[in-house]
Amino acid sequence: MVTHEIICAGFGGQGVMLIGQLLAYGGMIEGKEVTWFPSYGPEMRGGTANCSVVISAQPIGSPVVAEPDGLIAMNGPSLVRFKGAVKPGGVIVYNSSLVAEAPELQGVRICAVPANELARELGNDKIGNMVVLGAFLGLTKAVTVASIEAALQQVLPARRHHLIPLNSAALRKGLSLVEG
């Protein structure tokens, strides 16, 4: 199995830390080695947030991802900051609701997901992160959608478990975008 080195980035509040954690939990559920490392420190509300996720069959060295093979960018500043670091052959999934101009990069697969509009269609403005994650899973096969659904049971507190069907619907919506 390949090692997946992923950066998830966006505005605070867009759920980028959550989708990073779901990827890590999903990998753990699949019996793989995983790390999740957040940006932390003097962060501010509305500022940018990001996390590094590594999923591997082998013991993991650095948990800090400098050259990702997968990037999830939920806003423009995150795409600008990280797109140049993505390895050749890598994948970028970005939220085209908040990015006017599509990035052009040689040798990197780029997928635009209008996350905000699709979230609204699903009936919850906060679910855009899961649509983007669904598309990312379809392109990278980092973990299965079923593993993310199992991870939701562990990551979300019990009082939020009624939202799991909505999260599943959003994941599968994202997946359908890339599984033509």
Place this chain on the structure above:
Amino acid sequence: MERVMMKGNEALAEGAIRAGCRYFFGYPITPQNEIPEYMARRMPEVGGVFLQAESEVSAINMVYGAGGAGARVLTSSSSPGISLKQEGISYLAGAQVPCVIVNVARGGPGLGGLNPSQADYFQATKGGGHGDYRLLVYAPGNAQEMVDLIGLAFDKAEAYRNPVMILTDAIMGQMMEPVVLPPLRTVAPDQPWATTGKRGRSKPNIINSLGLVGEDLERINRELQAKYARMAASEVRYEADGVEEADLVVVAYGTTSRVARSAIARLRQEKKKVGLLRPITLWPFPQQILAELATAGKRFLVVEMSAGQLVEDVILGVNDREKVAFFGKLNGTVPTVREVYDRIRSLLSEGGEG
């Protein structure tokens, strides 16, 4: 065995609880705040005490009190807070009171920053407080070792009646990894030397670090040095990965050992012979294996997030300055895998093996 995902800081806290620690005294500081946060919730569940003191100085003296009563007691902080605790640590060492102190280090000197750092190596291993004392110092390399080593730390603290430090950093503390937790241990605070009342003994137990009379202080120091010699003889731990066949051995602990491991994996794909020596105890330091590897003709690269602290112990072990190269980062950033990879490549080509 069930794996659960935990931040390094949470793994330390739960590992302490599982090892029978029932007293935590601390004061908030980033990037270790998940430890007191976790303890504030968890200690009441196991009948333990969580207390946020009014300062780090107060917290370390509460540790002295609880440790003196024979309890398994923990305090945690980050670099500037650990500096404030140094007087107390010296007293704990002098009075031979067992306890565990966690330093989730950040950049310094002074208030510094919140980024990870390994610049507290000297402070942890060479003193920090006054007097001729030593701490047993563990440097975990992953979240599982956070759990395992803090459990070991409590056992060793009691076995040697000595403070034990866990030296880690912001990345190790903030990162999440799967861990397997050991069963919950309950340890009765019942030590024959503890100051918990005479209970029928004719002489009271006294815990003190004062040696004013005659040659008392020399005798106390001789006892301490004999104890440190026993620790040095029995407690060295390290991980050696591919060092026997290596041309170059990278020496690193904690976060930088992880970065080095990634760089080494790339180099091995290119058939380069590079090994990793990861000290797990920073004191006592694995001098013997370094001496043996040096005799076998290896060269060494020390990678650390400081201006060069670990490297001094490596030079002592290797006993040949020419064989030891150094790569350090000062600005609170972590060396990238590529930087370490490039440095190893250039060292190998200098040696004619590139």
